[in-house]
Amino acid sequence: MNHSFQVDERGYYGDFGGAFIPEMLYPNVEELRSRYLDIIADPSFQEEFHALLKDYVGRPTPLFKAERLSAKYNTHIYLKREDLCHTGAHKVNNTIGQILVAKRLGKNKIVAETGAGQHGVATATVCALMGMECIVYMGAIDIERQAPNVARMRMLGATVVAAQSGSKTLKDATNEAMRHWINNPVDTHYIIGSVVGPHPYPDMVARFQSVISEEMRSQLQEKEGRDYPDYVIACVGGGSNAAGAFYHFLDEPRTQLIAAEAAGQGVSTGHSAATTFLGKPGVLHGSKSLLMQTEDGQVIEPYSISAGLDYPGIGPMHAHLFKSGRAKFYDITDEEALEAALECSMLEGIIPALESAHALAVFGKLNAKPNEVVVVNLSGRGDKDLSTYQQRLKLND
Amino acid sequence: MNRITKLFAEATEPILNVYATAGYPNFGDTMTVLNALQAGGVDIIEIGMPYSDPVADGETIQQSNQVSLDQGMTVAHLFEQLKDMRQTVSVPVLLMGYINPVLQYGVEAFCQKCAEVGVDGLILPDLPMAEYESEYQAIFEQYGLYNIFLITPQTTDARIAQIDAISKGFIYMVSSASTTGAKTGISSDQETYFKRIEGMNLKNPRLIGFGISDRASFLKASESAAGAIIGSAFVKLLGQAKDLHNEIVGFVQSIKGKK
8 A cells, every 4th residue: 555645764744754853762663673574574563463352342332323413413424433342442443453462572561652542552452362461651730630540450460650750741752751761771672652653653653543534434335335434533632543534535635634633721711632723843752843832932731621632743754744734623612512522421321531522612613504414423431421421411410 | 162172182081971861960060060060070061951851861861851841941951050150160961852942942042152151063863864964063053052963882983974974072972772761881893993983084073981980891891982871870870969069079080089
C-alpha cells in the first residue's frame, strides 16, 4: 500500500514528523526504525497479532447501524464499536502490536505513559499477558483524578509512578517515560500510546490501529454494497483512533475525513485543547507537529473535560491532514460532547467515552444528506467517565 | 578564531565547563552568575535556556528551568541580559537548550543574536544530526556558531565517526545512559567506555558530562578527556546559595584545585 498521506523515508508527513530526540534515545529509536517494518511484515508476527486481536481483544468489532440516530439526523449513521474491545477502547490494538514488536527486539521490560489511564491499562494488560515487567508513568494530578484506572493497572501487576514534574499531567508523564527510557536503554521498550513521538512511532501506531478502517471497509461492503463511507468521524487528542479510522480511506477521495478536537470551554476561552485551532508548528516529544505553545515556545497545558483529548499536540500525520485540507477539523466543546454522550445513550443504549462523544457531537454540524453514509469511530466506552457524567448531567437528582 | 578552538588549543590543564540555568535562582541573576564563574576561573560557561519539557534533564535542572520560566524568563529576555556580556566575560560561552524555543524565535534571528552578544556555540540535544546537516548547519556557520553534539555509551563507533566529522570545538561525551544529575561518581564500566573513545583518535577533543559533581570526579573524567562538565551539582548550589558570588567563586576554585 502506498498512500500519498503516508510517512516518507525521512519520517515526515509533509512538513511534520521527524525524530527530534536526544542522542541518548537515538540507539533505541534507530533500532526500532530499522526493524519495525520487517518485524510487522513477518508472517509469524501477523499470525500472532491477528490471533490475539481475534481471541483476546474480541475483533472484529461490530459496525452497528444506529437507526434512531440516523432517523434524527436524516442520514445513515454507523458506529464502529471499538468500545467493545477488551479493556474498553481501541488503545489495546496498539499495545498488542507493540508488545509483540518488543518481544522480537529482545526487550523484557515495558515503559509507558498514560493520561486518563486507558493506554496505561491497555499496556498493563498486554504485559500481564506476556509476562513482562511494566512501569507506567502517570501525572500526579491524573493519578488523583483517575483512581479506578490506577487500581486496574496495579491489579494487572504494573508499577504506576507519579510524574511530579511540570504540570503533572499527560505531557509530563510522557517526558518521564522518555527519561526512564534514557536511563534504561538496553532491556526496555517504550510503548507510546498515540500517533505521536519520534519516527517511527506515529507510523507504527497508525499501522496497528489501521485494523479499524480495514474492518470498516469489509463491513460497509456487506451492509451498504460499497467499501467506503461518505464520512468517517473520529476524535483527535494525539490521534491514534482517528489514524486507525482514516487509514484505509486516506486515498479514497469519496470519503471525507472528519476530526473532532476538544474545544474545552471554547477555543477562545483559554481553556481548550483544540490544537489545530490554537497551535503553531513546533517540536514536542520527538516530532515536529502543531503544538499549543507560548510565543517563546514553551508548551501550554491544555484543558478538556476529556482526559484522553487533553494533550497540547497532535500526531504529525493529523497536522499534515489538517494543513493539506485532506481532513476537516471541528472544535467540540465540553457541553456539546456531554449532550452527544447523553443522546447516544438515550437513543442507542450505548454510553460512549467522553472522547468518543466529541466525535458524536459532529452529527449536528455535518449536514449529511439522507442517502449518505456516516461512520463514527466509537473509540471507547463511558464507564470510566461515569463520575463526570453523574456530576455534569445531574444524574443523581 | 572561535574562543572555543582557542581555548582547547592553548589549555595546559583540564578544562572545566559549568552549566547554569539562565535567570536562576532569580530572574536578574544571570550576569552575576556568569561573572562569578569567570572570577572563579571557569574555562567555559554553558547557559541553559529554560524549557517547559526538558526530556534529557533530571530533576534538579528541570526544577530550575521551571522556576526560571515562572519568573518570566524567555529567549528574548535572555539576549537582553547578555547584551553587554562581552564587556566582562572573556571565556567561551555556549547556550544549551531545546529546539522548540529556538524555532519559535526564528533560527536565523536566534543565530544572529548569538553572534551579536558573543555566544560561541550551541548545545541543542533534541536537534538530530541529520536535521542539523540539512536545515541548520549553513546558518550556524554563517554566524560562526559551533554546534556541539553528544555521544553516549550506546553510540556506535560508526556514528561517533560521523559526529566527529561534523563537529567543531569539542564533543560532549555523556558519561552514562542517563538524564542529567541522575548518577554521581564514575564506575569501572564508564572508565572502559572513556578509554574506548580515547582510543578512537577523534579529531575533536572531548568533554565528559553527566555525573561530574566534585574535584575527584572532575579529575577522574579529565584523565580520559580534555576536561569535564558540571551541571546539576552547580545548579543545586545556585538554588541554595546565600552569597551567590562568593559561593560560586569558591565552588569553581574547589573543582579547579585553586583553593
